[in-house]
Amino acid sequence: xxxxxxxxxxxxxxxxxxxxxxxxxxxxxxxxxxxxxxxxxxxxxxxxxxxxxxxxxxxxxxxxxxxxxxxxxxxxxxxxxxxxxxxxxxxxxxxxxxxxxxxxxxxxxxxxxxxxxxxxxxxxxxxxxxxx
Amino acid sequence: xxxxxxxxxxxxxxxxxxxxxxxxxxxxxxxxxxxxxxxxxxxxxxxxxxxxxxxxxxxxxxxxxxxxxxxxx
Numbered sequence: 001x002x003x004x005x006x007x008x009x010x011x012x013x014x015x016x017x018x019x020x021x022x023x024x025x026x027x028x029x030x031x032x033x034x035x036x037x038x039x040x041x042x043x044x045x046x047x048x049x050x051x052x053x054x055x056x057x058x059x060x061x062x063x064x065x066x067x068x069x070x071x072x073x074x075x076x077x078x079x080x081x082x083x084x085x086x087x088x089x090x091x092x093x094x095x096x097x098x099x100x101x102x103x104x105x106x107x108x109x110x111x112x113x114x115x116x117x118x119x120x121x122x123x124x125x126x127x128x129x130x131x132x
Numbered sequence: 133x134x135x136x137x138x139x140x141x142x143x144x145x146x147x148x149x150x151x152x153x154x155x156x157x158x159x160x161x162x163x164x165x166x167x168x169x170x171x172x173x174x175x176x177x178x179x180x181x182x183x184x185x186x187x188x189x190x191x192x193x194x195x196x197x198x199x200x201x202x203x204x205x
Contacts, residue, residue, distance in 0.1 A: 004176050008186070011169050015190040019197060029197075038193055045189040049182035077158065093157045100150045107143030111151075113174040118155050118162075120184035124191075125161025 008046075012038040070115035071097060077122060161191070 002010075012035055021031045065073075074097050081090035100111070108114065148168070155162050162170065166187075173183055 002172065004173065004178065007169055007173050007176070011166065011173075011186070012190060014166050014169070015194045019194065034197065038190060041189050041193050042186045045185040046178070046182050049185045050179060074154070074158075089157060093154065096150050096154045096157065100154070101143065101147055105143060106147040107140050107145075108147055108171060108175070110171070110174040111147060113180045114151055114167075114171050115154070117170055117174060117180035117183055118151070118158055118160055120181050121155075121160035121162065121187060122158040123160075124184075124188060125159050127159060 008042050009039065012042060070112050070119055071100075073119045074115065077119070162187075 015038065016031065016035065019031075019034075068076075074093065078090040078093050078097075081087075081093065100106070100115070102111070148164070148171070151171075152162075152164055152167055155167055170183060170187075174180060
C-alpha cells in the first residue's frame with residue numbers, strides 16, 4: 001500500500017539502474033542529485049499532462065480516441081500489425097488479449113487503465129536485437 | 133478466507149503474466165518490476181496517459197546521462 005510519491009520514487013530508482021556513478025561523482029553529478037532531478041522531471045511530466053487534459057476537456061470535449069476502450073485500441077494495433085505484414089505478432093497479441101481477464105476476475109482494480117498505459121507506451125522502447 | 137486470498141493471488145499472478153506478455157509484444161520496454169509499479173500507480177488513480185509521459189521523460193533523462201558518459205569515455 002505505498003503512496004504515489006513512494007511509487008514514483010521507486011520508478012525513478014528503476015530508471016537509474018545500469019548508470020555508473022564512480023566517475024560522475026568527480027564531475028559533480030551525484031546519484032542523489034540526479035535522482036532529485038529525475039523526480040522533478042517525473043512530477044513535471046505528470047502535472048503538465050494533467051493540466052493539458054483539464055484544458056482539453058473544457059474546450060473541445062472528449063475526442064474519439066479518448067473514449068475508445070483500451071481493448072479496442074489493442075485490436076486496432078493488431079490490425080495495423082497485419083497491414084504491416086506482421087501476422088504472427090498480431091495473432092499472438094489477440095491471443096493474449098483474449099486471455100486477459102476483465103474486471104474483478106483479473107484480481108486487479110484497474111486492469112483497463114494498465115492496458116491503456118501499455119497502448120500509450122507501445123513502440124516506445126528500442127526494437128529487440130535481431131538474431132542471426 | 134485463506135482460500136479466497138489464494139484464489140485472488142493466483143488471479144493477480146495470471147493477469148500480470150498476460151499483461152507482461154502484451155507489454156512485450158507492444159515493445160513498451162517495461163520489465164515485470166516496472167510493470168508492477170505502474171499497476172500500483174494506476175490503482176492509486178494516476179492517469180495512464182500521464183504515467184506514460186512520466187516514463188518517457190525518465191527514459192529521455194537517463195538516456196541523456198548515459199550518452200554524456202559515452203562522450204566522456
